[in-house]
Amino acid sequence: MSGTTLLAPLYGLYQKQLGFSDLMITVIFAVYAAGVIAALLLFGRLSDGLGRRPVLLAGLVLAALSAVCFLLEGGLPALFTGRVLSGLSAGLFTGTATVAVVELAPEPRRNAAMLLATVANMGGLGSGPLLAGILAQYAPQPLRLVFFVNLALVAVAVVGVLLIPETVQAGQTVPLRPRRLRVPPAIRSTFVPAAAAGFAGFAMLGLFTSVAPSFLHQVEGVDNLAASGAVVCAVFAASTAGQLLMPAFGVHRALIWGCAVLAAGMAAIIASLATSVLALLVLGAVVSGAGQGLSFRAGVTVVGEQSPPDQRAEVTSALFVVLYVAISIPVVGVGALAVVAGLRSAGLVFSACVALLAGATALRLLLRPAGEAETGAG
The missing domain is CATH 1.20.1250.20 (MFS general substrate transporter like domains)
Structure with missing residues (x-):
């Protein structure tokens, strides 16, 4: 990897x-x-x-x-x-x-x-x-x-x-055709907030693994490539820690807290881009990485738990497609906006959008936990 x-x-x-x-x-x-x-x-x-x-x-x-x-x-x-x-x-x-x-x-x-x-x-x-x-x-x-x-x-x-x-035991024939991407209506109130949380977290990962080194060079004035690599590494290390800590929170609390922590981390990144303070960028990387790890593992877990057993692989595939769209398409928007308005402005807009999405998802989960609709209907 x-x-x-x-x-x-x-x-x-x-x-x-x-x-x-x-x-x-x-x-x-x-x-x-x-x-x-x-x-x-x-x-x-x-x-x-x-x-x-x-x-x-x-x-x-x-x-x-x-x-x-x-x-x-x-x-x-x-x-x-x-x-x-x-x-x-x-x-x-x-x-x-x-x-x-x-x-x-x-x-x-x-x-x-x-x-x-x-x-x-x-x-x-x-x-x-x-x-x-x-x-x-x-x-x-x-x-x-x-x-x-x-x-x-x-x-x-x-x-x-x-x-x-x-x-x-090899020998079974597996047809090479695209998996279906269908989410049963019964679990959509679980899938949507989990996908929204994952979208915000993976969009943040896309930012750090594509243009964050450019931020360090053009905005923060850091030319050391080892330092750039260390900042990106810190995001994934924090994500790993967040995933490992998820059971201590419980799935539903981890999903809420993950979104809230991610929003706080993006706020630190916004402050760093606005003030050119490197320490804030590093803090934002670690905090947002931890939030992404918490919400990601919680989202995958809750979607897997509430999916019908015969559709679990299909629904999980749909979730991962959403996540990999999130890691790619939004950062292309950053690049396009950077051409017009500059890298700093593009980073500020992107970080604000991710923070808003994560914060709104946390608020939605506070008001109505994932899966509540199915429990009531059941």
Whole structure:
């Protein structure tokens, strides 16, 4: 997963080398989400028929091909191709690797295995920008060395996948057609606030993994790529902590508190962009990351609990498509607005919109908790 976020602190270097705008940065980032969504819809059930290991190996091959695209330095076409391949690999990993980890664990340790998968996922996403930032700042060949390191990590992962036992009896035929995206009317009062909370949180993640390094450079005056990578890493680390803390809050309280904390974090980011105070940006990154983690895990949990068992995968897929739309499309708007009004103004507008959405969702959940309509009707 770390390979999917390696570009976060490097966009500025590509921008100088190729001469594209802040809008193009967000478009390059957004095509990654298109790859994830395509993989989730087309290949989400593939490992149930082929087995976990073949799908994981296919994801690793796509990850390696993505790194090769970036090593070729073929301009924008290579960047776009690399990002699409990276998104496809992440889409294959997201469900398959999590299920494989849980299936490989002994029954008494299944919950611990799920937490391990969560930490591995978010930890990988967070370590990518940190690794890329450190190597780009302090090692030679800033746009090449990190992808050689990525290929080495992929090779280690391939060996690991080849060594683990298969947990699925292969042979079942799984049709390669898009999953349906239908939410039953009975759970829409649960799905809508969970999706709104997730949309706000993933839009924030999209901001930090695409244009936050540009904010640090143009607004905060920070040119150190390692620092840029560390700020992005802090968001994912805080998200991991928020997800791990969710059971202590309970699902419904975690959904409300997650939205409220996310709104507070975005307020700190707004203050940072308005005053050019770096400490406020770092504070906002940590606070909003924690809120995103709380609300994300709570939203996925409550939607899974209240979905009909025979439609649970379908509804969960619909939720994840909403989340990956959120991580991509809104930040393209930031890039477009930055061309017209400047990066600072674009960041202020975007952060205010995310804060308003998170705050409104928290208020709605306070007035009517998720799933209340079904309980009353029941």
